[in-house]
Amino acid sequence: MKKLLNDPSEMVDEMVDGIVAAYPDHTRRLDDTNVIVRNDAPVSGKVGVVSGGGSGHEPTHAGFVGEGMLDGAAAGEVFTSPTADELSEMIQACDGGAGVLCVVKNYEGDVMNFDTAAEMAELSGVDTVEQVVVNDDVAVEDSTYTSGRRGVQGTIFVHKCAGALAERGADIEEVVRVAEKVIDNVGSMGMALTSCVTPEKGEPTFDIDDDEIEIGIGIHGEPGVERTELVEADAIAERLTNEVLDDVQPSGEVAVMVNGMGGTPQSELFVVNRTVQELLVDNGLAPWNTWVGNYMTSLDMAGCSVTILDLDEELMELLDSPTTAPAFKTK
Amino acid sequence: MKKLLNDPSEMVDEMVDGIVAAYPDHTRRLDDTNVIVRNDAPVSGKVGVVSGGGSGHEPTHAGFVGEGMLDGAAAGEVFTSPTADELSEMIQACDGGAGVLCVVKNYEGDVMNFDTAAEMAELSGVDTVEQVVVNDDVAVEDSTYTSGRRGVQGTIFVHKCAGALAERGADIEEVVRVAEKVIDNVGSMGMALTSCVTPEKGEPTFDIDDDEIEIGIGIHGEPGVERTELVEADAIAERLTNEVLDDVQPSGEVAVMVNGMGGTPQSELFVVNRTVQELLVDNGLAPWNTWVGNYMTSLDMAGCSVTILDLDEELMELLDSPTTAPAFKTK
Structure with a gap:
């Protein structure tokens, strides 16, 4: 470790x-x-x-x-x-x-x-x-x-x-x-490329092969819905986005979070975000604001999650109100 | 990869x-x-x-x-x-x-x-x-x-x-x-626990053993000043902070950045920041504002850097002016 x-x-x-x-x-x-x-x-x-x-x-x-x-x-x-x-x-x-x-x-x-x-x-x-x-x-x-x-x-x-x-x-x-x-009105889904390593145990929380990913992982390494071979970022972005959309069923403006699990660099999150945004527009949705970065992580896990919130005027106004919280930036 | x-x-x-x-x-x-x-x-x-x-x-x-x-x-x-x-x-x-x-x-x-x-x-x-x-x-x-x-x-x-x-x-x-x-009036110094892996090459940029760290690393994996055994976060924070202070020689209020290299979680950066801040106060300095997170990374490298800026009234006012840039939050 x-x-x-x-x-x-x-x-x-x-x-x-x-x-x-x-x-x-x-x-x-x-x-x-x-x-x-x-x-x-x-x-x-x-x-x-x-x-x-x-x-x-x-x-x-x-x-x-x-x-x-x-x-x-x-x-x-x-x-x-x-x-x-x-x-x-x-x-x-x-x-x-x-x-x-x-x-x-x-x-x-x-x-x-x-x-x-x-x-x-x-x-x-x-x-x-x-x-x-x-x-x-x-x-x-x-x-x-x-x-x-x-x-x-x-x-x-x-x-x-x-x-x-x-x-x-x-x-x-x-x-x-x-x-x-x-x-x-909100839904999320995540995935992992690697396990996190907890400080006290000093070992990976779960085993995952070099050519495997886990879809639907929890933020403590809890099992997801599928263990599959490593696929391209676009396929991952599509899977996560479509499952969240199926659940949330948004209809107009949405807030989006493309979150890193702690060990994934922002460059990769932006590659994922590109496809997330294309899918949202393809679904007739209007991304109102997007947050890309590490917001809720799982120690040093490599992976990402996609969160979509169906908005109305009240929620947009509240999301955009000023805050001094260091980890949240408004438009 | x-x-x-x-x-x-x-x-x-x-x-x-x-x-x-x-x-x-x-x-x-x-x-x-x-x-x-x-x-x-x-x-x-x-x-x-x-x-x-x-x-x-x-x-x-x-x-x-x-x-x-x-x-x-x-x-x-x-x-x-x-x-x-x-x-x-x-x-x-x-x-x-x-x-x-x-x-x-x-x-x-x-x-x-x-x-x-x-x-x-x-x-x-x-x-x-x-x-x-x-x-x-x-x-x-x-x-x-x-x-x-x-x-x-x-x-x-x-x-x-x-x-x-x-x-x-x-x-x-x-x-x-x-x-x-x-x-x-600014100085920085970084270190790495692991190498980054560039996308096209798909392999670590440099070799580093499981019990080694590199002090003074560059953001492209360029060699630093010392390859040493893995030591505690406090020793790393002290080394980086003291070398930057020796160079910058600040005298009053300072801006501080404890930056992650891309693969290091914020929990660890805050452990480092604790010691950085103690050292600043011990040196008679007043930390005016601090940024902890991933600001300038090296892909998925695990590691951190410490940046210290000696401030005057003009620089404080400019640092605290509003900006819409998504990755920079003012006080």
């Missing part, structure tokens, strides 16, 4: 320090936790929007903490849910009196710990804690860590739209409504 | 299509070239700021095309300078009558072709073409493709400051002055 690490067991702790050290104007670390919150949290009278999950998916979620997006992000150990204690502390720290929305990716550990944390936070005096569960991965029903569909890159659009509406002073019912609207 | 590619010889062409397809509001492709320019180029009365170089370093340079940053970026074949013909076309397309500044990384092919292109553009009616050569890599004097020091990640700060000043309507002498100020 060749990684830029010190003691692998200290990776998450040191990473969280490194994140707040990079963005001290916008973020701070809650003492004795791996939780990062906005510097000005809680914002009085504003709905708090928080998220969290296992580490190894950076910039998810900490890179989306900032004005107009997330108030807080909790980092668990690598590919492991944050504890309910830490999630509860985050919810309390982001409660400005108008309630807190937890944006949860659909993994059993995350859902369970956020459930417990919500109860704990309410017992500690937070009036309203709401939860939305993102399940945008169209590849498979049920998976290694998941009942139902997995939550993946579409979560970032939930962060952005819910965070933008909360920043404008909307109440918690409205923020939940918009989060659910994004969840109802 | 496992990559998201179609025909490797078509990679740059397809990538350029994929870039303009991602950012159609801001960019367009010059016909029959691998040049990307601002959609509104040339901007009448504004100094044009352009750059270019071999492909394989994405998002450099095309990701920095946008209002307030670059007017144009030329993509050569992988690790190969763009042709003088294409560079000349770019200069002409970005000439709004106030002159054009070419920001060139110090590689012999780039410098030579930009020189020739400037002459060609002047013969074609561009009044003033100026050139600055960035040589921020403190690792080595003279290298495989370079006389003097190599130009690397500090180039992005040149793009930003020169582009911001040009956007405000400054004349070409002023834009050159600011570009030279950044060049005089």
Whole structure:
């Protein structure tokens, strides 16, 4: 294993320090936790929007903490849910009196710990804690860590739209409504060329031959829908895009994310994006804005994912609202 | 070789299509070239700021095309300078009558072709073409493709400051002055854990053992200053930071970039950043803003670089001016 690490067991702790050290104007670390919150949290009278999950998916979620997006992000150990204690502390720290929305990716550990944390936070005096569960991965029903569909890159659009509406002073019912609207209209699917290598184990999470790829992979290396021979980028782009379109059934303007899994260079993502965009236009769709890069990764896995969000005027406006979150750039 | 590619010889062409397809509001492709320019180029009365170089370093340079940053970026074949013909076309397309500044990384092919292109553009009616050569890599004097020091990640700060000043309507002498100020005050140094694999060759550019790293590597895999055993991230961060500080000798507020070489996940870059920031503070410096991510890469190379820019009020203001360039986010 060749990684830029010190003691692998200290990776998450040191990473969280490194994140707040990079963005001290916008973020701070809650003492004795791996939780990062906005510097000005809680914002009085504003709905708090928080998220969290296992580490190894950076910039998810900490890179989306900032004005107009997330108030807080909790980092668990690598590919492991944050504890309910830490999630509860985050919810309390982001409660400005108008309630807190937890944006949860659909993994059993995350859902369970956020459930417990919500109860704990309410017992500690937070009036309203709401939860939305993102399940945008169209590849498979049920998976290694998941009942139902997995939550993946579409979560970032939930962060952005819910965070933008909360920043404008909307109440918690409205923020939940918009989060659910994004969840109802977004789909994603990924693939891998190589396995990731987790720091503590130091070995590939799964075996894959030099001439094989895995279609429909999860962001923790969970099995996809097909193990096939290495094919050209166009065939991969077509497969992912068509499966997402079949599910989302968009009709007009769409937001697009062509995401790298951590080990794939942007040059290759742009080659994939070329074909994704052609297919969208061929399907009568209008790509309104596109993000190409590493947004929700799987450590050093080589591979990509395609996310498509069916838009309306409200979602376009929210996606394009300003945010200081370092990992999200608007038009 | 496992990559998201179609025909490797078509990679740059397809990538350029994929870039303009991602950012159609801001960019367009010059016909029959691998040049990307601002959609509104040339901007009448504004100094044009352009750059270019071999492909394989994405998002450099095309990701920095946008209002307030670059007017144009030329993509050569992988690790190969763009042709003088294409560079000349770019200069002409970005000439709004106030002159054009070419920001060139110090590689012999780039410098030579930009020189020739400037002459060609002047013969074609561009009044003033100026050139600055960035040589921020403190690792080595003279290298495989370079006389003097190599130009690397500090180039992005040149793009930003020169582009911001040009956007405000400054004349070409002023834009050159600011570009030279950044060049005089910035230093970078990189390292690699693995070699990159070029698409057409399909094999590692250099051999490196499983327990070795290369300190001072170039962005094309050019030799660095030392081949050593794999050490901890802190030792790597200290080595790179201290060598850059020795060269730049900053005294107050600094801009920092902890850059990934393409195959290294952000989690590891943040571990490195933690130590970089501690060292800066220990040296009495004030990190004013920090960028952590993939900014100037070497295909799929695993590794990182550290860039430090000594700031004054003017440079801070220019770095923080708005830009629509997709790969650069201000505070």
